[in-house]
Amino acid sequence: MPYFIIILGTAGSGKSTLAGSLLNYLESHNLDAAVINLDPAVEKLPYDPDIDVRDYIDVGELMVKQGLGPNGALVASMDLLALKISDLKEEVESLRPNYFIIDTPGQMELFAFRETGPILLNAITGDSRRVSLFLVDGLQAVNPNNLLSSLFLSASVHARLTFPQVNVITKIDLIPEEELNKILGYFEDPYALADALTSSSYLIWSRDEVELLLEKLMMFDVVKVSNTTGEGFDDLYAIAQRVLAGGEDYYTEESNPVL
Template identity: 40%
Template sequence: MYAVFILGTAGSGKSTLASRLVEWYVSKNAYAVTLNLDPGVIDLPYEPDVDVREYVSIDEIMSKYRLGPNGALILASDLIADRLDEIQRKVDELNPDYVIVDTPGQMELFAYRASGMFFAREFRCDAKASIFLFDPMLVNSPLNMLSIALLATSIRLRLGLAQVNVLSKIDLIKKDKLAELIECSADPARLEYALQREKDSELYLLGVSILKGLRRQGISMGLLAVSSLTYEGMVNLAGALARMLREGEDVENGDEMNYA
């Protein structure tokens, strides 16, 4: 069993991608299931195979501890770690090839609290990887792109998982803008050149300094463009996950398929 954790800022398309990724794997004759880890979500674009809301209730937490919605979500994120064994048992009973983990919309509840890191580390499977979603609505300037890249790097450091960075919802942006974003993510020199248009000299110098630091450490955004609506880029995403999870091998029609 392989686990794929999907993370990203609120509204970046995590749940939609989770449902589409499961559909993609199923179309390739692999058994994939969804694990919803957002205790506060009301509607999902899929029916979770394993749902944390069956183990942790926001309404009960609010009533029992007299907390508001935000406080209840924080406490719920910690209680989820206490129910890891039960959640693990439910997933193991399903015995999937892939479990797609849909993390909370408020990313910080999973990525920056000790309970989330504990869950990611202790969840048992053959291999794990993560997807970080870059919302095209948020990376509409060089500084914004660099800021989200730093956030993605922070998540990678926190969880310690192999990570693929994805530019989501590409069906919502023009082709020339898409090409520009992909080129800037792949070529740090191009992004540095774009930063020169920044009017605030201090922000420009800070941005260039951060970008050079990332380059020295060999950290690259390397965005994959994916649309959950049209499935564009899904093959590339599955290939990147295959290389991280099982050294480039996946299963289609019962045979080994290499994406490299």
């Protein structure tokens, strides 16, 4: 059975670029991989998708016909896709790669707050082993308050999907080394992040509660990558493979962050 690597994250965090880079990485290691594009609104992709939801739905047409804005049309198109899931599933089952990489839309509402995203992903992946990669835009994570928001969002996605999940900090080629070390330091010592947050970001919590919260939010493994230079892909592959081989029981075992 193929393994599924699902790439999630905020708009522009590097999902599609990472899907392409990961495909190249796997193929260059003689592993057979296929990419599923689940973003109906994308115009240009940095890879050639093996399966493409744009063959199933037309967001532009939905916007015109139903008078919807871009976000509403995206949500509506995923609902429509859910109705065509058996065709999509058939297409997925017709391919037999070692790995499926799933590129998703940056509209996080689909996966953090709505049922359609999880329904679609569960249907596509079936009984296969899967891992979610939650992308955190490294340029945004330089700001501790942004990093906190990303960690909350990552936890929301995990609460909805309940797949094993790894946080991936992207665009590290654009981050000065000193700033990058600070971000990585936060994952080794959540108290350092608690210190760095401006107090306005946790008005309703005491310092003790913030520390406890951060410890929980940082329980996912974290990897840093550059989609441009390829740095970090050995670590990303190693950790994804470890999670996939460990299956859904992964969190019952002790996990060590790869930094």
